[in-house]
Amino acid sequence: MKTSTMAVQIGVRRDATGAMSFPIYQNATFSHPAFGQSTGYDYSRSGNPTRKILEEGIAQLDGGVRGFAYSSGMAAITSLLLLFKQGDHLVVTEDLYGGTFRVIDKVFVKHGLSATYVDTCDSNAVNRAIRENTRAILLEVPTNPLLKVADVRKISGIARGRGVLTIVDNTFMTPYLMRPLDLGADAVVYSATKFIAGHNDVLAGLVTVKNEELGNRIYFVQNSVGAVLGPQDCWLVIRGLKTLSVRIDRQLENARTIAEWLSRCAAVKKVYYPGLETDPGHRLLKGQARGGGAMVSFEVADRGIAEAVLKKVRLISFAESLGGVETLITYPAFQTHSDMEPKERERMGINDRLLRLSVGIEDAGDLLDDLCQALYGVEENR
C-alpha cells in the first residue's frame, strides 16, 4: 500500500462504533475487568487508545515495528538520548536544529555524554568520528537550515558495521518523501509539529523503530519519564496525517517555483534547495527520497536586506517553526539556531544574511509577489 493511502486510513475500522474518526480517549486510568486482569490499558502514560492509533499509524508509514508519541519533538529527541549512559559518545550532524544542539550541549554533556559534530554529507568524516564508545549517529536529512544531504544508506551501513545505531531526524521529509528505516536506519525521530501535523496548531514528537529490542528500550523510557502526547493532540496529529500527501505535493511544487525564482534574483546570493538540479545534494537526495521537500533557505547580500525582508513580508509570517500550510519565514541565526556559538554558525553558513522559508500551500504567484515586494519594494519587478 502506498504511503498516501496508509496515511488517510489511520484509525479507520478501528473503533467499535464504526466512527470514521477514532475517538479521543480523554482518560487517565482504566478500570480492570477483574482482579489480575487488564484490558491492555492501565494508565494513559503507559498506553492510551488514541495515542496507540497514532503510534501504530506512524510505525506503519515508516515501515517500522513500533511507534511512540511525545509531547514535543524535543521530548522525542530527549527521550531517545536518555537511552544512553555516562561515557557514551554520539556522532551528530553539525548544522542540526538548534534545540537538539542545546539539549546535547547543555544537558547531556553535563550528564557524561559526549558528542562530535561533523559534516554528515561526508560519510568518511562520519566514519572517522566513530570511537570505541560511540553508541549512535544522529542525522538530520536534509539538515536544518542549510538543507545539506547525507547518504543515509552509506552511513547506516558504516554504523551497522561498527555496532552503532543510526537515528535519522526525518522532520523535513516525512515518510511520504523518505523512509529512513528502509534505507538502513534503526530509528527515526520527528518533530510532528511540522509537516506531519501540518497546521501550526499542535506540538508533538514521534519516534519509530525497526526492531522490537530497541522498541522495548524506548518504551521503558517513554513510560518511565512520561513525556507523552495528550489524547487531544494525538487526534490532531492523526487528523493532520490524513492530508499529508496533498499538503506535501502542493508545498513541494510551490517550494520549487520559489527556489527557481530566488535563483534568478539579483538580490539573492545563494539558494539552498535540494530539489533544484543545481543543488549539490540533489542527486543523492533523489536516490533516497521522492522529492526535495518544502524548505528553501537563501542568503541575501547583507544583514540590512535580511531584516528588511522580515519586516516587509505581508502574506508570509515571520515566525519560528515550519511545515504548516501557511508559509513562514525564519531568521535562523537569531531564532532556531541562537544557542550555537556565533563563530561556529558563521563557519557553517548560518550567518546573519541567511533566511529560511517554510513554503505553505498558498497560491505560488501570491507568495512570489510577497517575496518580490519584500526584496525590491515593488511586486511588478518579478
Add this chain to the structure above:
Amino acid sequence: MKIGTKILHTGNEIDPTTGAVSVPIFNAATFRQTSVDACGPYDYSRSGNPTRNALEEIIANLEGGVKGFAFSSGMAAISSVFLLFSPGDHIVACEDVYGGAYRVLNKLFSRLGIESTFVDFTDIGKIREAVRPNTRALYLETPSNPLLKITDLRAVSTLARERGLLGIIDNTFMTPYLQRQIGYGMDIVIHSATKYLGGHSDLVAGLAVAADGKIAGQIKFIQNAFGAVLGPHDSWLLMRGIKTLKARMDMHQRGAAKLAEWLQGRPEVKEVLFPGLSGHPGRAIHESQADGPGGIVSFRLQTEEMTKKFLGRVRLPVLGVSLGGVESIISYPVTMSHAGMHPDHRKRVGITEDLVRLSVGIEDPDDLIEDLESALG
C-alpha cells in the same frame, strides 16, 4: 484571601482581550513576530503557550511560589526536576515513594551518574545519617504513597537549609488546598496533576513550582530544552478541574474519614493507614502542617488471600491505578503503583501483599461502605 477563594480567583483566569471568563485554548504551535530585534511575549509553544501559562501562574500562586511549570505527566515533571542534577550528585528520598519516582531514579538517572538513597523520612536522624558531602537534595512525599507516613516538614526544611540541600516535595496527595510547603521552606513542589488537581481521571499532567527565581530559571531551561510540556487542551482541562478543587476535596476527606473509621471496626481489617485517625503516629505533625487528612485510605486485610478475594469482589470503586478522581479507585500497590519498585525494597518498607489503597471518591460514603461490606463478607 482564603485558599478556597483563591482557587477560583488568582487574577489570571480571565482572557484580557475578550473578557471571557474561561481562558481560551490556544492550539497554536508558533506565533508571528513583528520585530527582528525583540521577540513578542510568545514565539513557540514549547517555550510558552498562553493557555499553559495561565495554568502555570495559577499553580504558582496557589503554592505561594514564584513560577509554575506544566508538564505532560507527573513523571515528566519529576524527571525534568531530576535533570537539574549532575553526575556525582546524590539524592536522599523517602523510602515509600511513588513507584514511578523510585523506578526513574534507580533505572534511569543512576545510568547518568545520579545516586539516590531511600530512607524512612519519619525519622529525621535517618535522613541526617544518609546525607553525604555530594548530597544535593531531599525528595519526599507527605503523606507518603501508599503508606501515608508523615514527614515533619519543618525539621526536614531546617536540615535542608543547614546542609545546603534542595527540598523537593511531591504534594500530589494534599494539593495546595490542604498543604502549602513553600511556606515550610521547601524549594520545589511537584504534582501529578492527573490526580486531585485535575480530579476527573480524564487527563495526564504534571506541575512543578519553584520557590525562588534561581531555581525557576533552571527549571525553565530544562522545560524548554527537554520539551515535556503539557498541551493546551489538557492545560485547559486542568484549570477547569482546579476550579472545583475545594468542593471535591472537602467531600473526598469527609468520605475518607468515614470509611477509615468504619474499616477500623472490621475484624477482617488488620490495620488502617489514614493520617486523620487518632491512632496514626504522624497525626499531630500532620495537623500542624496541613489543613486536612486528604482522601486516601490504605489498609491491610488479615491475609493475602483475603485481600485478593476482596479486590475481586468490590463493585463501586473502580479497580485500577491512579487516584484523586471524583470516582473512587481501589488499587493493589504491589502489582500496580509500586510494581516498579524492587520486591525486596517493597517488603522492607511494608508495601506487602495484604495492602490495599483506596482513593475515596465523592460518591455517598454510605454507598461505598455498603459495597466494601459486601466485598469483605
